[in-house]
Amino acid sequence: MKHFHYLILICLLFFSISSFAQEISLHGQVTGVSGEAIIGANIKVKNKSVGSITDINGKYNIKAAPNDILIVSYIGYITQEINIKGSKVVNISLLEDTKKLDEVVVVGYGKQRKIDLTGSVSSANIDEFRKSPNTNLVQSLQGAVSGLNIGQVTAAGQTPSISIRGANTISGNSSVLIILDGIQYNNSLSSINPNDIASIDVLKDASSTAVYGAQAANGVILITTKKGAVNQKPRVTFSSSYTTQTPTVNLRPMNRQEYLDHVRDLYWDKAYLTDGSLNPAFNVATYVDPSMKDSNGNLSSNDFNWWKAATKTGYILENQLSVVGGSEKVNYLISGSSTNQTGFIINDKFKRQSLRVNLESQVTPWMKLGVQSFGSFVNQDGAEPSLWEIETQSPLLTPYDSNGNLIPYPFNTLDKNPFMTYLVDDYERHNFLFANIYSEIAFPFIKGLKYRFNYGNNYRTDIHNWASIYGAGITGEAYKENTQYADYTFDNILSYEKNFGKHNVNLTFVYGSAERKNNYTKADATGFDRLTLGYNNLNLATKQYTYSSAWREALNYQMARLNYKFSDKYLLTTTLRRDGFSGFATNEKYAYFPSVALGWLISEESFFKVKWVDLLKVRPGYGVSGNQTGRYSSLAKVTTSNAYVYGDGGSTVVGQELSSLGNTDLKWEKTTGINLGVDFKLLKYRINGSIDWYKNKTNDLLYDVAIPNITGFSTIRSNVGQLQNSGVEVNLTTINFDRKNFQWSTTFNFSTNSNKIIRLTGADTNGDGKEDDMIASNLFIGKSLGTIYGYQSDGIYQATDKIPSGYYVGCYKIVDQNKDGNITPDDRVVLGHTEPAYRVSMLNKFSYKKFTLSIFFNSIQGGKNGYLGANSPAVSRSDNSLRWNDIAGVNYWSPANTTGEYARSVSSPAITPTLYKDRSFIRLQDISLSYQLDFECIKKIGIQDLTVYVSGKNLATWTKWKGWDPETGQGLTTSGRPVMKGYSVGCNVTF
Template sequence: MKKTENFKNSRNIPQLSINRVVAMILFSACLFAWPILLAAQDKTIHGRVTTERNDPVPGASVVLKGTNKGQVTNGNGEFVITATKGAVLVISSIGYANKEITVEDDTRINVQLSPAAKDVGEIVVVGYGTQKKKDLTGAVASVNLESLREAPNTNIGQFLQGTVPGLNVGIATVAGGTPPISIRGRVTLNGNQNVLMILDGIQYTGSLSYINPDDIATIDVLKDASSTAVYGAQAANGVILITSRKGKINQQPRIAFSTSYTSQYPTIGKLKPYDREGYLNYLKEAFYDKAYLAPDYTTPNPDFKIEDVADNSIRNGQGGLLPNNYDWFGEGTNTGTISETNLSISGGGDRVTYLVSGSLVDQKGFIVNDKFKRKSIRANIETRPLSWWKVGLLSSAAFINQDGAEPSFGSLQRMTPLIVPYDTAGKLIPFPMNTLEPNPFTTYHVDDYDRTNYFFANIYTDIDFPFLEGLNYRMNFGNNYRLSKHFFSSIYDAGQTGRAYKEFQDYYDYTFDNILTYSKKFGDHDITATLLYGAVGRKFNSTFSEARGFPRLTLSYNNLSQGTNQFAQSDAWEENLAYQMARVNYKFKDRYLLTAILRRDGFSGFAKNYKYGTFPVLALGWILSEENFMKGIPAIDYLKLRAGYGINGNQTSRYTSIARVTTNAAYVFGDGGTTAFGQQVSSLGNDNLKWERTKGLNIGVDFNAFNNRLTGTLDYYRNNTYDLLYSVAIPNVTGFGSITTNLGQIRNSGFETSLTYNIIDKKDFKWSATANFSTNKNQIITLTGMDANKDGKEDDLVSSSLFIGKSIKAIYDYQLDGIYQLNDPRIPGFPVGSVRIVDQNKDNDITQQSDRVFLGRQEPAYRVSLFQNFSYKAFTVSLFLNSVQGGRNGYLGNNNPSFFREDNSIRVNNLQGIDFWSPGNPTGKYPRNISGSRAKIEPSMYQDRSFVRLQDVSISYNLATSLLKKFKAQSINLYVSGKNLYTWTNWEGWDPEANDNDGNPMGLVIGGRPVLRGFTVGLNIVY
């Protein structure tokens, strides 16, 4: 469909004047160079910052109170700063309580820091600002990135698996791939299901594979309505806030270099195709009725010859078997590798801070030509023209190279070892099996140019108004631009006549935010109010040119005019959003907390009657540990209760509310006349299509106990989504099959907890453990609301597998009871070796209407992970276990590698280790039907996908301080690590967590992709 509809709906949303924005940017940028020199101080202070056990505290901040002047301690905890007598130095470091020291006559001072209540004073990034963790009223969690830096992850998403309860991250099976990510399960049927990504305050619409993980300082996850509401309708599925690293005020230039090399191997066990001997035995078992004697078919038939049943493709001219034993699988795969190098320089004075970084990543997957190369650069610069004014630039660029095409992995598994890919002259044989099954290397021997360039920039100004203390204005102008080029040619396409194409795509979006914040503390009252006005615009264009039928392809894709048949397509779309938000954070006596939010969103994709939606939130918090009645409980160091209730929206995809037009071949004038093209309406519009609304309740507890050795959070949530966006089937007499409308209600609820315990905390030995646990359940409450049978019960949408009172991924299917043996009585239509289906109504027939039952659900029952960190002097060892469990009848996946004997199934190879039934293997799990007619019904076979995975292990060594001084470095760290080392599971097939492109689990199927086990050696150096 050509998306050339009138954009009048988009114009109903206020759009930003680009000229005005550019003028503002230029005005701000011209002020970057305004330096204001500070007066020289009187004396030089030498100091050292240590813990209570006299261990150095590197990276601690030492700042002159009331100024922006400061230093950062080196690897030995030392610092040098100039100050006048009577000045106050503020020393701070994450995990320790701040300490203030007044400068006296001494020029050398030693400072000891005491541990702070863990996490309580931590600053957490929230929407449009930051907050102390103790002041949060919503469900916000931070990812411990430092513990996973040494894992071989080229994608930020791969860092997130199992790290935060409620953050559900799958697994990627392609080089550089982004795993599927969700937060707290599904709250919609057909609405937007994507988690909102915010990079440095700006909505990020690119792939996570474009971001260099080494550039990231923090990742925070917003999970409930009271924390996500500031981002409105686009945050219905949760928010991930990514903040990049920056320089620090008065920091000496810091140079960080890291390099690593990873080898990767598939975790597939026996999932390889048969070699020659195995394939011939597999073929023999497929003809057990000939290879063995009746009646029990277990005694070998001495007259049986495999050549008599083999396909012609594996026989020579004399009828004998070809002598080959070609390893198709081995030739199409190799050892996966990742080579990564990062370099960054950061620092700053009292007016300017900076960070510049570059990175090179070269990943080769297990399948030949599964490649991912990334070159990335980043420049984060901030200047203070005046003490109350900041202007900055957060920018990055990534250049992605995915040239080359894989051989067909499914065909590599199907090809029998008795045939070869090349003839005696070394020329590729397009169809070596003499069927429509192509040579898997026809997709490999191509000319493929696949590049994507991605650019991100956020230009901002931040003003603390000097005439009114506490009033701040911030302007963000963020830009995402993506340019993709995909050029391709293959002589084997288009029926061996050759095909080539060139495809260009470009995408651009901007975000313009105006944020006004006022903070004031008076007496026991502390209030922060935030106002936001912003707009987002997005544009996409693509052009596709193709030719087929080439006399030769010597010029590859660079001269499409040589093709006999030439085609051209183009596409474009545009959408706009506008939004306003007001938020009030109020704190009384440092113990009673209130957050109130009102957000209003407008989106061009909704109908003219419902362009805007308004979404309120209210959340409360109570720090009980500040109450007098809690002071007598010494075990409790910190305890907070919080509860929030609010409404979030969810938006539809573009153009679903309007009638759309397509162009197709429509008329033929006269016999043998030419075809004329015409336009026709392809979908119905709906002037009343409106926003989905999710009403969410979250109740949580945060606590520290036992002298802050134990910290934890607990959360219970319940979300109800109304006015679901859904395509409802309508009578075909209308000329259309469906219309998008609002209907029904679903419920999503769950429980989450995260606990961290410092088991041992000695000077030379430390041992800490973090456990995460989460459950989630969804339920369909109503659908159409219609009662077709007038029996007082609402109808299910059986054809869409949606059932009232069940989960969205409920499994309504046939119950199985083994496999029909040779002499078993059978229901008509089910031959020997097929699956026995339970006849629920005992009528000796199997039908969809009468014999299907609820078997369980595809969603898991719970997720759990355990991270442990051990350190002894300079050695550190970390272990990370991750698990997804189905519980009772949960996390089920279809896994039915059934065999039906026909021409195709006997000429293609199969995977080793599949336990097919046969008379000689009566306990086989999977059906083998050789009757010549398919079973009346070939049902799905569901298995539990539950697993426990040893996901990450690392061992690192920090060189001693004396060596650091010799090399003039702050730190030198050597490490080895492993990823996906072992998985305990009863799932048979490819990895239990891996899904195909349609989101279905990959069982014992041809074409599944393996998850890779990785081993890494790395080095980190900081100067």
């Protein structure tokens, strides 16, 4: 019997070894119906305690026996059971569950299933743009979300302009509210490592933004960072990329010959004969500025390329490393990154080092503790040369003399050598620290009741030290500048969710407060005998100055929200928020912001029998959100100035005086909005999309109203008028092909937006029964904020024309609108507007086996007289125009070029009108091609996944706009900056 026991033991051991020997290493990718990678999907072996979670590329790796069955699940998708059947590679495509859709949409103070949303909330598809060379996370959102408008960048590390659904204010705060991991983020978005971001959600309509009340009138962007994984061994991911950057357009200043021709054409009345041919007796050297001649009066032989000396090919080098893992009790994400960007302009530099630690611990079955934190350290040492001075310097001059010394004033005027601002000792650092500490308690004695607190803290230091021997009129200047900013946010969030049969109730209550403070100091010194120690010994200067300032502001708020659902098809969301802000007048510190929204899943009704419609939901909503004034706008402000001198030769005494009037009735701007939305899924989820129409009205607009100067002041901050804003948004995703080895999907975004001033001050000085326009402020009743009001041009005066007094051959003609024979301000008319008619974008994604190709087009169109920009170079003969260089290739008028587009005359006209040109464009904005190496080839060296890719950004732009870039609105100007196009190569490796 004893031996029998040993025999059984040996058999079991053999069986276990045999089973182990049969195990295989299984891997693959989990995707959605449109081919997008699903991050965090659960992979389990049925009837075994073996599991895995997909990574950021949707990839997984697991040990299993040949006949095992995998259970694959993810929130919002149908759980699938898949028989391995001895395969080593199993790719899985999950189908959305019409009953459980997208439970990962982030809304204010929580998350919500997409199918339960009643407001207009969009999730950005940032995964498709991770391979683009974007050092700032919002660059990835350009054109990716309808209604979200992201501008272009022209400098290293720059944060682009951001707006949601256009303008809702005239002169109030127009900034979009940024929420990072549940905490308002007031620091630069360039401090955030884009690779740390898990999702970006955009709250657009008043019913969804009302949870943030007073600060949400311009929309809200919710940024959620990545977290650790439960029951996962440490997974290390490394990514690296290198990008070259060059301008999208080839604008440059004129070279020597072009410059001399330019001077000649400014003297066209002497340089050309009456038949338009050149006068052989004309000598351009006679008219060139003396600074460009030698001692004998001959032209300098120089042909110096100032533009080439100030520019070079830019690049971006990025390296990212992250570790993700966790147990049942603790999960973690630790990441670090290094970004080094050198722009096209020399000394346009941006270096960022960042470290993130996100930890979460399930302390007890009912309590969770966590921290989301990062530090970002930005180095922007070095000062650029002045671009305007680079572009206007004559090629006949050089920046250095024969001994290699800088020539401070090459023109012998006050126009400086641009390299005076480059050859400086410049130290510029920006350090950012962020932490959100939170705890979540699920009360065990009341199911569905949870309490969460968030304590978030932002801290920033800005240090800028600078010294130049060329400063203060070449007497030497140096300064040290220091700014410290800090804020805190403390939120108490109580939520309760309960099902009562067909009823579902979710209640959320918030009580929170925030405080922000800023301190600034600067020590400046001029007049140095020597600057050996630079800014580190300011007391060596003959003149020393100090400056300091500080401010502080506080907010508190309360919010209650009810989400109610009946029978999984009738939805209600109602919110009430109360906000208080220290910046408003004593009697107007607080305001209330309510909202209500409904949802109806028509496709769930028994009478709805349309087979090709998988989901159809309508969403009407109404809400009020607010806008804050400046922190001290309601108060009378005091300034100091040199006020008294006691006696002849006496010292000057500083006095104090009021600089602005207070307004004890100053109150909040309030934006009231309605939104009508439709969500749909058609043809077995092959077509998914939404359509939204909205109209907002902002009342009590914050504006500096002009008052009689007899009061001692020119304006007072007040509440005036009403502004209307409306538009349409369409989002559409189609699954064009879905085969075993080939998939193709298309995402299409379309949006329109227009605004109109309904009322202003109410004044009617003309007695015509109509409210006055504020022409001096470019504000017109019934017109948009971007209305262009000016003189209409009608070509260029030719030598054969009858030219009115004050105008010359080669000047712009101005249309005499009232036919009185004179050009006066009464001849100004509305020429158009700066706002576009619509924005549209299209993303196509193709997958073939292990290759993936993404192509993204973005476009802004002006329609009739829309999206116009000032672009009217005009030059007349003067000391400066003869001296300064200009952009090469500008089509100026001359006797030899009478069809020239832009004005050139011998004298300045009485009025030079501004020409406005269409900025419409179509841009190939992003393209990437990636390849995932076969796992069998790399697993032997411990690599789970290896993907290599190439990508490009801003590779082609189709537009009629002439100049730097239509999106920046910089035309044929000597003060423009180029938008960059880039080519990248990179790889992602997971261990």
